[in-house]
Amino acid sequence: MRRGHEALWQKQWTAAIAAYREALAAFPDQPEALTGLGLACMEAGHYEEAVTAFRQLMRLRPGDPTPVLRLAEVYQRAGRLAEAASHYHQAGQLFVEQADLRRAVQAWVQAIRLEPGRVETLEALARAYRQLHQPEAAIRADLARARAWVQQGDLQRALEAVSAALALDPDHPQALQARDWLRAQLARRTGTGPLPPLPARGAEAEAEQARAEAFWMLPLEEGEAPTDLIRQALSQALQTLADLVFSEDRGTFSEEEWFRIHAGLGRAVDAHSRGQWREALALYDQVLGAGLEHPALMFATGAILTELKRCDEAASRLQRAMASPAYYLASLLLLARCEERHGAPERAAERYLEALEHIDRELLHPAPAEELRERYRFLRGWIPRHPEQQAALRKGAQQILESPTWRDRVTLIRRALDQWTAETPFRLTLADALMCPDGERLLIELGQAYTWAQHGLFYSALEEAMRIVAGMPFAPLAHLALGRLLVWGHRGQTAVGKFRTLGEYFLFMEDPYMAMAAFEQALQLAPLDLPALQRLLRLSQELGDPSRTIQAFTGMVDAYLQMANLEQAERICQEGLDWASRRGLSGMALRPLLLRLVEIAVQRLDWARAVEHLERLRTIDPRDLEIRWGLAEAYLRARRREQALAEVHDLLNHARAAGRLAEAMSNLEELIALSPEEPGLRQLAAQAYLELGQRESAMAHLERIRGHDLQQGRRDEPGRSINPGSS
Structure with missing residues (x-):
């Protein structure tokens, strides 16, 4: 043995x-x-x-x-x-x-x-x-x-x-x-359920569905449950401080100072690990007094001070810990706890907003980033005025961000938001989801409706969404989802009404950005919807958004043109130009409205007014050939012959310089067809055709000029013929 x-x-x-x-x-x-x-x-x-x-x-x-x-x-x-x-x-x-x-x-x-x-x-x-x-x-x-x-x-x-x-x-x-x-x-x-057999789907749709179905099938892992943000950061801080105990790199510290730091830090980490907070804090303070400044030390002491409800001191330490990305999120959550204990719910909500923005921007990366920052900037000023949404945000953010599965949960919320708002003007944040009471659960329940909609089961999806809306009638996310389902089910007019109503709700809630998105969504479905256009115009003016304001003016003009109401269309155009002038806008910003004024003038056969507007458009962009050929036509129709010929002559010179003379000839032929008895146009055409080597076309125009001259009693006037033998 x-x-x-x-x-x-x-x-x-x-x-x-x-x-x-x-x-x-x-x-x-x-x-x-x-x-x-x-x-x-x-x-x-x-x-x-x-x-x-x-x-x-x-x-x-x-x-x-x-x-x-x-x-x-x-x-x-x-x-x-x-x-x-x-x-x-x-x-x-x-x-x-x-x-x-x-x-x-x-x-x-x-x-x-x-x-x-x-x-x-x-x-x-x-x-x-x-x-x-x-x-x-x-x-x-x-x-x-x-x-x-x-x-x-x-x-x-x-x-x-x-x-x-x-x-x-x-x-x-x-x-x-x-x-x-x-x-x-x-x-x-x-x-037994409301679902008919699934229609056939492509490989990409099958793969996406498989990923969605597998999301809840998490692998079983050994040991304790996943660690929440705060405990994870604290564990990392203690490990970092323990590593410092055994570090030989003392930096600028003397050997005696480094010995004192080592001795105090080792005992502090040991006491902290055993839950002896007061003893650990006293030892940490000795290390701080010896001159050690480290984000891990700031976080560890801030966490203890938070538990001891010494919130002012905790806030100071945690603010310094936030300099390290490793402790940024956890520090924000502890600061939110401190604000709650101080009876400052507004400041706690602001901390949660900072944390959610960081997760949205740094971890989940929805695009575009600038719109995301703008949305959070607005919410920081908006949420103090809305206590119900503020309370929902604090509750939801705390429950999710302090849970062990926080990363899975925010990923699920982000994905759900992106699914419902894809190809829409809505740019929703994690905060938008959590400001809705039970927002996380709402999105999960809406996920079933989304899945059915992706399978083409519109009626089942709509029935599920209606059930959710009935239970949460004041949840804007539920109404947004219902509107999207109506779009996917080809119920466009009903969807327009839903998004208009949603826009009015957001106006009532003093959220102009979401209201604007709702009205823009309505206009994507019905571009000439006047009520939505009027709301969008007012909102864009109030927000000082020049691009959207001009777009709204233009949309309203198009709506009135569609109704053949030229007076109203012209009035809106002029209001838009006056608004732009008061704000110093010029150039390309005015182009859409000036183009509509040209269209109105053409419909009225008011060629003098058409010339006026086209000349402004030419000044804005002299390289816009479509505008310049249109101006030449307007000159002809307004019987301004010399200006028409000068414009065409200049256009042909530009075409020669660009090597595109042949392309320009189709525009010139259209003008000749409009005014066949104008010899000046034919003379320019004959010269151009000779340059292009198209002698027959050149001779045809010269013969028409000669015939016109004979009718007028003129024969071979100087400058009115071109030698066909010249190149």
């Missing part, structure tokens, strides 16, 4: 096996010899003999989980994973009988790693996590169990597993999404 132990210790597997066999020949049921033989055979790759040894040991010690674990390890090394998983599960049950739940969990997690679909092991894990008061881990086990049932085709049992998860946390985003997905699948399978 002794020789076997020595050989095993020295990893001499063959010698150990021989010694243990000899010992077992004399004492066949010796537990230590069986254990040693099993271990040596496992390491030597003699798996069958190892299995035999550990099985014999199991018979000798039926309630001992150790030989069962050893046997599971042998099976795992031999590649017999199903048998290994079975024995890890059995070992976990034996640990439970010994009241050692934590070791039972470790064994069961190992079983799941080898065989992820072991339902009985997942059920045992879920029960154990509940007994250990680890609800997040229990929920993940329940979701993994649901996934296993889905893979086995038993959707009803999968739904029961998800329901167990929701009993722990009714607002858990992945569990809610899993519930809705399973309900939809059951409805399709049983035919």
Whole structure:
């Protein structure tokens, strides 16, 4: 026996096996010899003999989980994973009988790693996590169990597993999404729900749906539940400070100062880790007094001061910790706690807005960034005047950002917002979602309607959205989603009314940016909708947005032109130009309105007024050839012959210089067709055709000029003919 132990210790597997066999020949049921033989055979790759040894040991010690674990390890090394998983599960049950739940969990997690679909092991894990008061881990086990049932085709049992998860946390985003997905699948399978069979979809749509369905199927991980932002940052701060204790780089500190810092810092970290906050704070303050300035130290002390409700001191430390990106978000959350305790909910909301903006901008990256910054800038001034939305924001942000699954949750919210607002003027932030009471849950519930809409199941999607709106009639996100569903269902006029109503709601809520987006969305569907145009015009003027204001003026002019109300159209055009003049706008900003004035003048056959407006447009952009050819035509129609010829002559010179004379000839021919008896135009055309080598076309125009001259009693006047032999 002794020789076997020595050989095993020295990893001499063959010698150990021989010694243990000899010992077992004399004492066949010796537990230590069986254990040693099993271990040596496992390491030597003699798996069958190892299995035999550990099985014999199991018979000798039926309630001992150790030989069962050893046997599971042998099976795992031999590649017999199903048998290994079975024995890890059995070992976990034996640990439970010994009241050692934590070791039972470790064994069961190992079983799941080898065989992820072991339902009985997942059920045992879920029960154990509940007994250990680890609800997040229990929920993940329940979701993994649901996934296993889905893979086995038993959707009803999968739904029961998800329901167990929701009993722990009714607002858990992945569990809610899993519930809705399973309900939809059951409805399709049983035919009891409102869903018809799915239409065929492309590969890209199938892949997107698969990603959405898999989002709630999170892998089961070993150990404690994920860590929230504050605990994660604190753990990082303590690790950084512990590393400083062993650092030999003392920077500008003297050896004596560095020794004092080392000594105090080590004791402080130890006290902090054991929850002795006051002692840790006193030691940290000594280190600060010795001159050490470090973001990790500022965060650690700020966190303690927050817990001790010394909020003024905490705020000072946390502000300095925010200089490091590692502590920025967690510091904001602790500062929000301090503001709440000070009875300053407005300042707490501002902290949460800062945190949400940072997540939106730095972690989730929605575009465009400038509009995102502008939206948060507006909300910081808006939210103090709206206590109900402020309270919802504080509650929602605290619940999400201080939860272990905060990253998954904000990602889910961001994705839902982007889905509903794609290709619309709406630019929603995380804050917009959380200002709505139960905004996160609302978006999760709307996710079912979105999924059905993407499958082409419009009526089912609309029915689900209407149910949600009935339960939350003052939730703008629900109405926005309903409007989008109406668009996707080709109910354009109803959708226009919905977005107009939504715009009026935002006006009532003093949110002009969202109101403008709602009216712009209505105009995307009905560009000539006068009520929406009038609202958009007023809003853009109030916000001082020149581009949108000119756009609104132009839209109103188009609406009146469509109704053949030229007087109103001209009046709106002039109002727009006057507004632009008062604000110093000029150049291209005026072009849309001047083009409408040209159209109005043309419809009235008022060529003098058309010339006036076209000349202004030529001044704005002399390179705009379409405007200049139009001006030449207006000169002709206004009987301003000399100006028309001068304009055409200049245009042809530009075309020659650009090498595009042939292209210009089609415009010139149109003018000649308009005024066929104008010899000056034909003379310019003949000259150009000769330059292009098109002699027949040149001669045709020269003959028309000669015929015109004969009719007028003129023959070969100087300058009125071109030598056809010249180039």
